[in-house]
Amino acid sequence: MPIKSTNISAVEHRVEKDARWRANGHRGGVLWFTGLSGSGKTTLALELERTLFAKGWQAYVLDGDNVRHGLSSDLGFSPADRTENIRRIGEVAGLFADSGFLVLTAFISPYRADRKLARGAASDTFHEVYLEADVEACEKRDPKGLYVKARRGEIPDFTGISAPYEAPEKPELAIDTAALDVAQSLAILLDYAERNFAFDG
Ligand SMILES: Nc1ncnc2c1ncn2[C@@H]1O[C@H](COP(=O)(O)OP(=O)(O)OP(=O)(O)O)[C@@H](O)[C@H]1O
Ligand SMILES: [Mg+2]
Numbered sequence: 001m002p003i004k005s006t007n008i009s010a011v012e013h014r015v016e017k018d019a020r021w022r023a024n025g026h027r028g029g030v031l032w033f034t035g036l037s038g039s040g041k042t043t044l045a046l047e048l049e050r051t052l053f054a055k056g057w058q059a060y061v062l063d064g065d066n067v068r069h070g071l072s073s074d075l076g077f078s079p080a081d082r083t084e085n086i087r088r089i090g091e092v093a094g095l096f097a098d099s100g101f102l103v104l105t106a107f108i109s110p111y112r113a114d115r116k117l118a119r120g121a122a123s124d125t126f127h128e129v130y131l132e133a134d135v136e137a138c139e140k141r142d143p144k145g146l147y148v149k150a151r152r153g154e155i156p157d158f159t160g161i162s163a164p165y166e167a168p169e170k171p172e173l174a175i176d177t178a179a180l181d182v183a184q185s186l187a188i189l190l191d192y193a194e195r196n197f198a199f200d201g
Helices: 017-024 041-054 064-069 079-098 112-125 135-141 146-151 182-197
Strands: 029-034 059-063 102-106 126-131 173-175
Touching: 029 041, 029 079, 029 112, 029 182, 041 059, 041 064, 041 102, 041 182, 059 064, 059 079, 064 079, 079 102, 079 112, 112 126, 126 182, 173 182
Parallel strands: 029 102, 029 126, 059 102, 126 173
Antiparallel strands: none
């Protein structure tokens, strides 16, 4: 996207990153959940947020549907609008991570190039978490009744049915949420968060 703002200069914070991490007991970062609708992004992100918060961590979920009511309420589901939606969320997640939070994002984010851009916004603190339930499993669950509507042709550009999903090639973590239940998936995530973000420096 072309940069239109001119005459800007970044300010430097007077709080060191390490100081934030020490105060929180963990590093800031982004766990970027990606997967088809119904793969479990919201379910697992919210459970992980609750569990980490109970341990005293600063964790916060950015969820697709909520963001589309506010930050991205002017966007639809065309490829260009999806790209802009993910760009905004990537930037917001990067800022949260910089503030010391562990951000858990729950967006289908179907395009590889868009996820790469989001990774760039959070640099080395970005971890892609692929929930690899296939379309058959997700359609069987259909927690919001969206697949039924999409099959009837009532939702244009529905990922997995009438719009593509580009699976991650090298995600930092992949969880087969079609084979595992919520508790098993959550245990994997919790272990992953502790191994990669706990900070006792
Ligand atoms: N291992 C698992 N992890 C997560 N959810 C699971 C798992 N096994 C079964 N489920 C069920 O699958 C459904 C996942 O729905 P959820 O709304 O979390 O999906 P989503 O990826 O956020 O979809 P959307 O992109 O439409 O928001 C829930 O009903 C949940 O109970
Ligand atoms: Mg969701």
